[in-house]
Structures are given as structure tokens and as C-alpha cells.
Amino acid sequence: MENPYLPYPVRIDNIEIATEDKSLKTFKFVFINPEDEKKFSYHAGQFAELSIPGIGEIPIGIASSPVEKGFVKFTVFRTGVVTSHLHNMKVGDIMGIRGPLGNWYPWDKLENKNVVIIGGGFAFTTLRSSIIYMLDPANRKKFKNIDVVYGARSPGMLLYREELYEWEKRDDINMHITVDGTNDTSWKYHKGFVPQIVEQNAPKADENTYAIICGPPIMIKFTQPALVALGYKEHQIIMSLENRMKCGIGMCGRCNIGKELVCKDGPVFTLEQLNKTPKEY
Amino acid sequence: MKFITIDKKNWAKGIEKSRETYRLFGPVKDKNGFFIRDLEKDMLPDMTCNDSVMSVKSVLFPQTEKILFASLNEAKEDHHIMKRVPFDPKQRAVVGIKPYDAKAVELVKMNFDTDDYRDPYWCDAYEATTFVGVGINKPGPFDFSTSTGTGPFSETGLDVLMADLDDAYLAKILTDKGDAFMKSCGFDKVADEKESLALFDILRKEAEKNISSHIDSSKLKDKTVLELHEAPFWDDIAFSCINCGTCTFVCPTCWCFDIQDEAKQKYASRFRNWDTCMSPLFTKHATGHNPRDSKTQRVRQRFMHKLKYFIDKYDQGIMCVGCGRCVKSCPVNIDIREVCKIMNSYVKSN
Ligand SMILES: Cc1cc2nc3c(=O)[nH]c(=O)nc-3n(C[C@H](O)[C@H](O)[C@H](O)COP(=O)(O)OP(=O)(O)OC[C@H]3O[C@@H](n4cnc5c(N)ncnc54)[C@H](O)[C@@H]3O)c2cc1C
Ligand code: SF4
Ligand code: SF4
Ligand code: FES
Numbered sequence: 001m002e003n004p005y006l007p008y009p010v011r012i013d014n015i016e017i018a019t020e021d022k023s024l025k026t027f028k029f030v031f032i033n034p035e036d037e038k039k040f041s042y043h044a045g046q047f048a049e050l051s052i053p054g055i056g057e058i059p060i061g062i063a064s065s066p067v068e069k070g071f072v073k074f075t076v077f078r079t080g081v082v083t084s085h086l087h088n089m090k091v092g093d094i095m096g097i098r099g100p101l102g103n104w105y106p107w108d109k110l111e112n113k114n115v116v117i118i119g120g121g122f123a124f125t126t127l128r129s130s131i132i133y134m135l136d137p138a139n140r141k142k143f144k145n146i147d148v149v150y151g152a153r154s155p156g157m158l159l160y161r162e163e164l165y166e167w168e169k170r171d172d173i174n175m176h177i178t179v180d181g182t183n184d185t186s187w188k189y190h191k192g193f194v195p196q197i198v199e200q201n202a203p204k205a206d207e208n209t210y211a212i213i214c215g216p217p218i219m220i221k222f223t224q225p226a227l228v229a230l231g232y233k234e235h236q237i238i239m240s241l242e243n244r245m246k247c248g249i250g251m252c253g254r255c256n257i258g259k260e261l262v263c264k265d266g267p268v269f270t271l272e273q274l275n276k277t278p279k280e281y
Numbered sequence: 282m283k284f285i286t287i288d289k290k291n292w293a294k295g296i297e298k299s300r301e302t303y304r305l306f307g308p309v310k311d312k313n314g315f316f317i318r319d320l321e322k323d324m325l326p327d328m329t330c331n332d333s334v335m336s337v338k339s340v341l342f343p344q345t346e347k348i349l350f351a352s353l354n355e356a357k358e359d360h361h362i363m364k365r366v367p368f369d370p371k372q373r374a375v376v377g378i379k380p381y382d383a384k385a386v387e388l389v390k391m392n393f394d395t396d397d398y399r400d401p402y403w404c405d406a407y408e409a410t411t412f413v414g415v416g417i418n419k420p421g422p423f424d425f426s427t428s429t430g431t432g433p434f435s436e437t438g439l440d441v442l443m444a445d446l447d448d449a450y451l452a453k454i455l456t457d458k459g460d461a462f463m464k465s466c467g468f469d470k471v472a473d474e475k476e477s478l479a480l481f482d483i484l485r486k487e488a489e490k491n492i493s494s495h496i497d498s499s500k501l502k503d504k505t506v507l508e509l510h511e512a513p514f515w516d517d518i519a520f521s522c523i524n525c526g527t528c529t530f531v532c533p534t535c536w537c538f539d540i541q542d543e544a545k546q547k548y549a550s551r552f553r554n555w556d557t558c559m560s561p562l563f564t565k566h567a568t569g570h571n572p573r574d575s576k577t578q579r580v581r582q583r584f585m586h587k588l589k590y591f592i593d594k595y596d597q598g599i600m601c602v603g604c605g606r607c608v609k610s611c612p613v614n615i616d617i618r619e620v621c622k623i624m625n626s627y628v629k630s631n
Contacts (some may be wrong), residue, residue, distance in 0.1 A: 003365055003401045004398045004399075004400070004401075005348055005349060005365075005400075005401075005540075005551075006349065006363060006364075006365060007363055009361070009362045009363075032362075051363070052542075053349075053351040053353065053361050053362075053363050053542065053544075053549035053551070054351070054353060054542050054543065054544030054548075054549030054550075055542055055544070055549075056540075056541070056542045057540065057542075079567040079568070080567045083567070093361075094360065094361040094362065095361060096361075096362070096363055217570070242566070243564065243566075243572065244563075244564050244565060244566050246538070246539055246540045247538075247540065249397070249398045250395070250397070250398070251392055251393060251398070251400055251536075251538075252537060252538045252539070252540070252553075252556070253392075253536065253537035253538070253556075253558070253586075254537060254556070254558070254563050254564055255564075256582075256586070256590070257572075258506050258510070258585075258590055258593075259506070259589075259590035259591075259593045259594045264397070276506070276507065277506065277507075278506065278507070278510045278585075279572075280564075280572040280573055280578070280582075281572050
């Protein structure tokens with residue numbers, strides 16, 4: 001068995017500024033040993049440890065999609081030691097990636113179901129991965145209706161804008177893009193907070209509809225009652241948690257909620273599961 | 282079952298001889314008490330040790346351990362590519378380990394050796410180590426090991442269990458690893474099996490009689506996590522705790538760790554260090570949000586992990602071997618035996 005602490009060496013292939021305030025950048029990595037890409041085979045919803053020798057490691061959701069080959073992508077918010085260092089790195093620099101880690105959105109269970117994706121702020125990374133996965137020609141027929149509610153403070157703070165506007169034009173996905181506010185008179189989409197847009201636009205739940213939510217705690221807190229009002233039951237609400245992590249493999253002990261380790265038994269849980277564990281997230 | 286008698290006059294010479302094959306660890310006394318140390322040349326395990334301040338966990342899981350390194354020198358072909366610190370394959374033996382500490386190693390193994398991942402640092406060290414235990418004839422007042430599935434003469438996790446008979450040791454060989462160690466010492470005087478078994482039995486019963494402290498954890502399994510987590514007693518239990526973390530460091534079953542990097546000149550190292558759930562930083566997010574922000578939440582985490590989550594996860598009893606170290610070392614006398622009693626007897630009132 002391999003050493004789970006040993007990262008795969010990667011090269012930064014591209015860096016894109018993701019938001020207008022430059023606090024988020026999207027990094028595209030290429031594996032230095034091509035055979036490592038196969039070993040890093042992942043599902044939408046998983047995360048990895050980005051590993052910078054001498055600086056540290058950070059858990060980051062995988063923003064690229066399993067159907068995109070030849071690279072992996074992560075979108076990172078600059079906040080502390082490792083993320084700031086990463087933001088200063090250049091194309092061509094060498095670092096490491098450890099993973100894929102954690103569980104993923106329950107793709108088997110979601111087959112033949114309506115899927116509603118709800119995201120806020122920069123917690124849209126694994127949701128992007130999921131949307132690309134579901135829209136892939138080989139996969140689209142496995143799912144029924146797909147709705148996406150995604151909101152940010154302002155238009156320039158939305159991640160993956162080009163893709164959002166492309167999806168908006170398609171007829172096999174219902175996009176509900178929103179911003180808290182904007183002075184831009186040409187803004188054609190919604191204005192308002194995510195919970196409110198969910199209440200007004202998300203489909204009512206029947207037993208074949210599932211919602212996946214990722215976002216800041218405050219958004220999640222107010223979106224839950226909106227979903228309950230639309231008839232979603234606890235087991236139909238799927239969430240991804242972000243506890244502080246180090247090992248990512250269930251050994252260092254810090255990310256637990258009750259007996260579950262968020263890094264290994266999660267990060268994806270249904271609200272039904274979460275309601276049985278201590279609220280330590 | 283094979284038994285060997287070792288005349289204490291031959292002990293030192295035999296132990297010295299084993300160094301040809303083994304790197305030795307064992308109890309050593311300093312001004313603060315007994316500690317388990319790497320025994321340098323001419324150092325012998327101090328077999329008078331009745332209980333050590335720190336447990337043997339550090340033999341397999343050092344307080345600080347370098348796990349990976351990389352060159353940061355861009356002129357080098359493999360710069361910024363991390364590699365494992367080479368493992369020293371020499372066999373190790375811990376001599377004079379207490380039975381409850383050997384049981385603790387078995388509990389910690391469940392964390393580091395799983396179906397999904399194998400921690401190579403812990404597991405390689407474990408596989409290279411022989412555990413030579415010695416029964417505790419006179420357990421101290423903090424020892425409650427008979428309530429935790431071990432005891433002063435328990436064999437779980439040991440390769441050899443010795444009994445101290447004043448002028449000799451009687452060694453019960455439990456595994457092939459134990460047999461190999463005894464051979465490397467040149468200890469080969471076989472003792473009568475029936476007599477030896479009887480003697481061990483007497484010593485065990487005597488020792489167990491000396492244990493005055495007991496806990497009952499039988500009802501914890503059937504309570505729900507939330508019932509215990511939301512119980513009203515946690516503020517009282519945590520009230521005097523100063524979050525020093527001593528209880529977690531001395532505990533043979535606490536395994537939580539941190540990972541930290543260091544760069545010096547053109548060389549990067551990655552270390553893992555013992556960590557403690559008693560520290561607020563343990564769970565603090567970069568955003569400042571902290572799911573276990575208050576002292577009560579952290580104290581509750583420690584006891585819930587040991588006395589509830591562990592039971593639910595593995596169904597192998599509690600994550601405590603009753604060594605009593607945390608009780609003895611806590612500066613404000615927080616006592617896991619008391620906490621266990623409160624939790625075990627708690628019935629939620631509606
Ligand atoms: C499953 C998961 C997915 C994530 N996905 C993303 C993502 O796609 N994009 C993004 O920008 N951020 C994401 N985060 C949050 C990101 O991990 C933290 O912002 C990051 O660790 C901060 O590191 P730092 O060194 O800059 O901060 P510092 O405050 O200097 O943190 C020091 C160390 O503590 C740990 N740490 C601190 N905060 C967190 C935290 N919130 N979560 C986990 N570990 C932490 C890390 O090991 C970090 O290196 C995710 C977190 C988790 C758990
Ligand atoms: S040793 Fe005592 S005071 Fe220190 S953290 Fe543990 S319980 Fe609290
Ligand atoms: S919790 Fe206390 S008594 Fe139990 S094993 Fe740890 S240190 Fe020993
Ligand atoms: S991050 Fe180490 S156990 Fe989850």
C-alpha cells in the first residue's frame with residue numbers, strides 16, 4: 001500500500017484570477033508523472049490536499065470534473081499562510097497534490113432523479129465539478145431536471161462566469177444566477193439572496209428530487225427552511241462540510257463531528273445524518 | 282506454552298547481548314519520574330518502574346517525527362518533490378512495558394492501520410517492535426485497568442509477559458517475536474509449564490486484589506450520542522480545566538496529531554507532532570470560525586471520544602486502558618473515573 005502522506009508531484013500549468021477583487025484564483029495542475037493522473041481518479045465532490053513543501057498543506061475541493069482529462073483544477077481563496085503563498089506562485093512552479101480524499105455526492109443514488117444545486121460565494125468549486133459531470137453527453141440522460149441556484153455579492157464575484165452564461169443558454173439545465181446587488185443596468189439575471197431565490201425558483205420536492213447545498217454557514221442556515229417549505233425532507237438535502245483538516249485520511253483526529261471524521265466519512269452528508277451528530281462544524 | 286526463567290544475575294548481560302539485533306527502549310528514571318527512552322549503550326531498562334509518567338506510545342509515534350522532505354534547490358532535478366524519510370529497519374524491543382500500555386498500542390492500531398489507509402510510519406515501527414512486558418505486582422492507587430479489558434497481568438498486545446520473582450524473572454513467551462527476543466538475549470532456561478501457569482495465576486490474582494479503583498462503562502453503548510452530548514453536566518465537569526493538554530499527552534491511547542512544515546535554506550521538512558483536542562487551535566478554521574470554541578466543548582470532546590464515539594465506531598470497549606496517568610497528572614484533579622460514572626449513570630429527564 002502506498003504512503004498516504006506522500007503527494008503526487010504536479011506543475012502549475014495555468015493560473016487565472018477568478019473574481020474581480022483578486023481574492024480567488026483558479027490553479028490548473030498537470031501531473032509530472034503521467035501515471036499519477038490515473039491514480040488520482042476522482043468523483044465530483046471529493047477534495048485533495050494541496051501540498052507546498054516547506055509551507056504546508058490545505059484541503060481544497062476539486063473544481064475540475066472527472067470528465068475533464070489531462071489536468072486538475074482548484075479555486076483557492078487567499079486567507080492565511082498556505083493560501084497566500086499559493087497565490088504568489090507562478091506558472092511552471094512545482095508542488096504536490098494528495099488525494100483524492102473524502103466521499104462524494106451520491107451519484108448512484110441521484111440517477112433518474114431531479115437534482116437541484118445550490119451554491120453561494122466561493123463554495124461553488126465542487127458544484128462546478130458536479131455540473132460539468134452531469135452535463136457530459138455520456139451522463140446527461142442519467143439525470144432528470146437539473147436546476148442551479150448560484151449567488152455571490154456582485155457579478156464580478158461569481159466564479160466561472162463564462163461557463164455560467166453558457167449554461168444559461170442551454171435548455172437541459174435551469175440556471176438561477178443571482179447577486180446580492182449591482183449597479184450594472186445590463187445585469188439580466190436575479191437580484192437577491194440565495195435563500196430567497198431558492199424559495200421563489202427552486203422546484204418543489206417530490207420523492208425524486210434532491211438538493212445539494214454548499215455555501216457559507218449563514219446561507220445554509222437560511223436556505224434550509226426555504227427547502228423545508230418546498231417539501232424537501234432531511235434525506236433529500238445533501239451538504240458538504242469544511243472542518244479544519246490536516247491528514248485528510250481520518251487519522252489526525254481534528255475534523256470529527258461525533259464519531260464521523262469529516263475528511264474520510266464526509267465531507268458530504270445528508271441533513272438526516274447531520275441531525276444525528278453533534279453540530280460541531 | 283513456553284516459560285523461561287531468567288536469573289537476575291544474568292539479566293544485564295542478556296539484555297546487552299540483544300543489542301546485536303535490537304534497538305532497545307525502556308523505562309528510565311529522572312528527577313520527574315520514569316520515562317520510556319531509547320536506551321543508549323550501557324543503559325538498562327529500570328525494572329523498578331511501577332508506573333511511568335509517559336507511556337510507550339512515543340516508541341511508535343514520537344512526539345515530533347519528520348515524515349517527508351524535499352530539496353528546494355531549483356538546480357536539482359527533483360526539487361520540490363517530497364520523499365519519505367527513510368525508515369530504520371532495525372528491530373526494536375521495548376523492555377519493561379506495562380500490560381495496560383500494550384493494550385493501548387492495540388487500541389491505537391485501530392486508528393493507524395485501517396482498511397482504507399495504512400499509516401506507514403506507525404505501522405512500520407509497530408511491525409519492527411517486540412513488546413516485552415512485565416506484570417505489575419503492586420498496582421498503584423490510580424490504576425483501574427481491570428475495568429478496561431486489561432489488568433496488571435494482561436497479555437493483550439504483548440510478545441512476552443514477565444513476572445518479577447525478586448531474584449528471577451519468569452517469562453511467558455506469547456509470540457514468535459517474543460521467542461526470538463529471548464533467544465537473542467541467550468535466555469533459554471525452560472521452566473515447568475504447569476508450575477509456571479499456577480504461579481502466574483497466583484500473582485495475577487494477588488495484583489488484581491490490590492486494585493481498589495473501578496469504573497462501570499457498561500451502559501454507555503446504549504445511550505445516544507446526542508443524549509450524552511447535550512447532557513447538562515458538561516459545564517460542571519469542565520469548570521476548573523485550564524486546557525493545559527497534559528491529560529492528552531500522558532495518555533497512551535490519545536493519538537491526535539498536527540502536521541507542520543519547515544523550510545531552512547534550500548531544504549523543506551514536513552513533521553508530525555502530537556496535538557491536543559484541548560487546544561482551541563485544534564479545530565479553528567482560517568475564517569476564524571471554531572466549532573469547538575469553548576472550553577466546555579473541548580473537554581466534552583475528549584470524554585465523548587474516549588467514552589462514546591470510540592465505542593460506537595469500533596465496538597471494542599472504551600478508548601481508555603485505566604492507567605490512571607491523566608488522573609494523576611491533571612493539575613486541577615479532573616478524573617475520568619468520575620466523568621465515566623456521571624455519563625454511565627445519566628438518564629435524560631423529560
Ligand atoms: C473539504 C474542504 C474543501 C475546501 N475547499 C476549498 C476550496 O475549494 N477553495 C478554498 O479557497 N478553500 C477551501 N477550503 C478551505 C481551505 O482549506 C482553507 O481556507 C485553508 O486551509 C486555509 O489555509 P491557510 O494556510 O491559508 O490558512 P491558515 O489560517 O494559515 O491555516 C493554517 C492551516 O490550518 C488548516 N486550516 C485552516 N483553516 C481551515 C479550514 N477552513 N478548513 C480546513 N483546514 C483549515 C490548514 O491545514 C492550514 O494550512 C476547503 C476546506 C475543506 C475542509
Ligand atoms: S490535564 Fe486537567 S486541566 Fe489539563 S487539559 Fe486535561 S483535564 Fe484540563
Ligand atoms: S484516559 Fe487517562 S486513564 Fe485512560 S488511558 Fe488515557 S491517561 Fe490512562
Ligand atoms: S483531517 Fe485528520 S482526521 Fe480528518
